[in-house]
Amino acid sequence: MTARPEATVALTGVTRRYGAVRALDGVDLTMTTGVTGLLGPNGAGKTTLLRMLATVLAPTEGRLRLLGLDPAEPHERTDVRRSLGYLPQEMGFPSGFSAFRFVDYMAVLKEWTEREARHHEVRRVLDLVGLGDLSTKRLKTLSGGQRRRAALAQALIGDPRLLVLDEPTTGLDPEQRASLRGVLSAAGGESTVILATHQTEDVAALCERVIVVDGGRVRWDGTVRDLVATALGKVWLADAPTPGAQSSWRTGTGRHRNVGASAPPDAELVEPTVEDAYLLLLGEAALSRAKGAVDSEVAA
């Protein structure tokens, strides 16, 4: 029997409230090394969850442990931060800074005080994200994708054991995304990498595990393959939109791709994707929420 890997991330009944709104509602999760994708619609609670994993936001209720430590304790939180890389969803840069100076600045904050070693590390991470040749350019003169890569570079400083990335591929072209997948999959061999994204193809290509969050709760937690399997027999092609399909759109071939809970008996079934499964799951979750609201109204 193989030993169960120690959890690097553990959430128990974690809730985060903003006033009356519950951005996260009693979330239980554990993670180990590997790449985990976090999917969910806007406002689902993904960013709140990632901010907690990045130790910048405290839970209102529940227990959070990162790398075996309690981030509520100041000294343990600092220890977690020594092994943490974090890319927030939105990020600005100090005015007038080049990519090199910005990553150098972040490296100082990550306690790389020895100049030559720090600069060596800065060049390494800038090369990793493909910005080595542009490192001296002012960030404001770079494209959105290049600035995003500079932001990602700072998260990679020191090969962190816990890498928390909020929409890392936003603004990247396909080649850059493919290159980034290589970097993240390599990181996932030794570290716990969790990335929130709206790009389901990134999840399919990169992640061993996928977590779907909606309404502050975990709606799915499992392997990508198992998520896709939930859509088997529920995706089909037809010459026209099928009544009753949850989603339907005209593809480049002129035929309509339909995603729904039940395909017609004579439907031409096709292989589902992560996106199909995700749409189905959220459709069911939305229905479940609506049903819950009606039930509680009736009960009242």
Add this chain to the structure above:
Amino acid sequence: MSTATPTSGWHADPELLGQYLRGEAGAALGSSVEAHLLRCDTCRGRIRPLVDPAPLGDVWARIEDTVQAPRPGLLHRLVRRLGVPDHDALLLAAAPSLRAGWLWGTAIALLFAAVAAGQGGSRGAVFFLMVAPLVPVAGVAVSYGPDIDEAYEPTLAAPYSSSRLLMLRSLAILLTSVPLAALGGLLLPADNWSAWSAATWLLPAAAGVALTLAGSTWTTPTRAGTAVAVAWFVVVGAVSSPEGTTAAALLTGPALSLYAAVALAAAVVFQARSGRLAVMGRNA
């Protein structure tokens, strides 16, 4: 021991090479060996296994860094020249309130206040009195925080202490804004006001900065600084007469003692609560 003069067919023996590597060959012999090594493949081959690769790696890293690292910005270089370590200089260079635009704005505001004070007699002096202590307060208020720092979130997620970063930047702001405000004070007309206004406003400024820092453990530094500024305007407005004479009470013995006490108390509060700067949403 070998002779020092390299000749055709002559090669340095291992003992001499060892002395050269250890820096024990002396200036004349050492430079002679060095000149020989530059043109002798055999001796370079002999010395190679004797050389410790670790220092060579360090030397190469320094050369690489010198060649490849971009030139630091003006503020970074200036701060370094003042003896501040390179890594602290970089942290200061990223502070919004230490950029040239902010410093120019501070200087212009103080110049305006001093000119107004010079032309407005006692009332002008009250105006200067209101403005000068707020200059360092405003600098501290916009030195760090979620609504000011462009890279606030990743900064917060780094192990570097948030309170140390805020203190470091606050100190730098005091070192830049206080001399500017003091210069503005010296521009006041040589009457009774100038004698105290050039220096005594430092105590209310210290109290204001300490209150801003302490307030930052409850809310953002910007909000804390704004609250301090509003409170200061209210106090000065409440005690000022049209002639400006009663405002002098704000800079006399009892008031100065009060500022010192407030500064001390606020500093204690900041020290006790500084850990709260390390996480967002601490008020939830």
